[in-house]
Structures are given as structure tokens and as C-alpha cells.
Amino acid sequence: MKKIIFLSSLNIQQMPGHTEGSGFTLADGMYIPDVFIRTIIVILLFYVATSFLLTLIRMLLNHRLKSKMILMGITSDEAEKMLKIGAENKNHAVKWFLLLFSAGIGFAVISSFPFGWLSVAVVAFSLSLGYAGYYIYLKKRKDTL
Numbered sequence: 034m035k036k037i038i039f040l041s042s043l044n045i046q047q048m049p050g051h052t053e054g055s056g057f058t059l060a061d062g063m064y065i066p067d068v069f070i071r072t073i074i075v076i077l078l079f080y081v082a083t084s085f086l087l088t089l090i091r092m093l094l095n096h097r098l099k100s101k102m103i104l105m106g107i108t109s110d111e112a113e114k115m116l117k118i119g120a121e122n123k124n125h126a127v128k129w130f131l132l133l134f135s136a137g138i139g140f141a142v143i144s145s146f147p148f149g150w151l152s153v154a155v156v157a158f159s160l161s162l163g164y165a166g167y168y169i170y171l172k173k174r175k176d177t178l
Contacts, residue, residue, distance in 0.1 A: 081129070088126055124174075128167045135163030 139159030
């Protein structure tokens, strides 16, 4: 069902005519309109933002439910087993925050000079710093447990 909606939304959209400077031409001569690239970026950003918000809401609701279960007399360990609360959700949220934050810093840095191989290297380096930060976060979290 999701594929049908996605494909029909692509068919409904009107693509502008091929004008000079309104898109990218790949090495093999294939032309990608600028509007198409912007649409894909907006869809991906919307997906990331909504999944982050849904994860955050689920964590908050699980916490509220767990506290109500404790007030009813269920022990904390039993409540965690019932809700299957794990550190994976928190780690997942921290990972995406660090990656998006480091990518944003990389894009802010490359906005000051023209696009090229150096800008791709800067974004790749900033993403690798985000992954390194996530690794350090996991190591410190493991040491505290």
C-alpha cells in the first residue's frame, strides 16, 4: 500500500521542463531535475523527523505506564519485562541525533565554498565524527552499567 501511494504521488507531480541549471547531469548523460532531488530530500527529512518523534512519544508513554504499574504494586523488574523497555530505543535516538547534528555541521562548513570533492570529503568526515561520538557514548554508557 505504501508503494502504491508513493508511486502515485510521483506520477501526480508535475516536473518542470528541462532548462539549463535547474538540475544535475550525471556522468552518463542522465539528467535529474532539481525539483525531483528536493522532493526526495523533503520526504527523507519528513520520515526521519516523524520516526524520531514517534520514538520519543513511545518512550514517554512507556515511562508513564511503568510508573503507573509501580504505583499499582508491580515491581520495577516485572514492569520492565512486561513493557520490554530496553536501552536500544535511547541509543537509537542518540545515534540519529549525533549523525544528523554532525551532518548539519558538515553542510554548514561546505556552504562557504563551491561544491566538489572536498565538500563530499568534509561531509564524510563530519559523519565519521558523529559515528565516533556515538561509539564513545556507547563505551561510556557500558562502563556506567
